[in-house]
Amino acid sequence: MNMTLAERIKLILKERNTKQVQFARALGISSNYTNLLVNGKKENISDTLAKLIEETYGYSAQWVKHGTGTMASPLAPSAVKLEFIRKVRLMPDEDVAALLAFADALENVKKCLGPAQDSPSSKEQDEKEDTSNH
DSSP: OOOOHHHHHHHHHHHTTOOHHHHHHHHTOOHHHHHHHHTTSOOOOOHHHHHHHHHHHOBOHHHHHHSOSOSBOTTOOOHHHHHHHHHHHTSOHHHHHHHHHHHHHHHHHHHHHOSOOOOOOHHHHHHHHHHHTO
């Protein structure tokens, strides 16, 4: 038997350890609307909201909306990315701009450094310096 929309939303909240008000804020919907969803007063959601839940929480839009298909989105970001996205959505634009500038700078540094190479441990580095000073 398929879960109801309310049961699916409750499961998302439970698995993501998220309160209704946090869920509402992250998705840009009202707390009242979230409450209606959780309590089964709304039996359908828009494709847009289902897709937003997929992008924000990693549950496939088809599963969220209809209870069919796989629960996890094939494009589901990791838990740490989801937490970061949740926090970014709550930030003012100027803070997001600063994070974007940091991400761009980090990307440029990585390009300049090239592929990551195994670097000697600090102990090995210290030993090298000790032997070269004698």
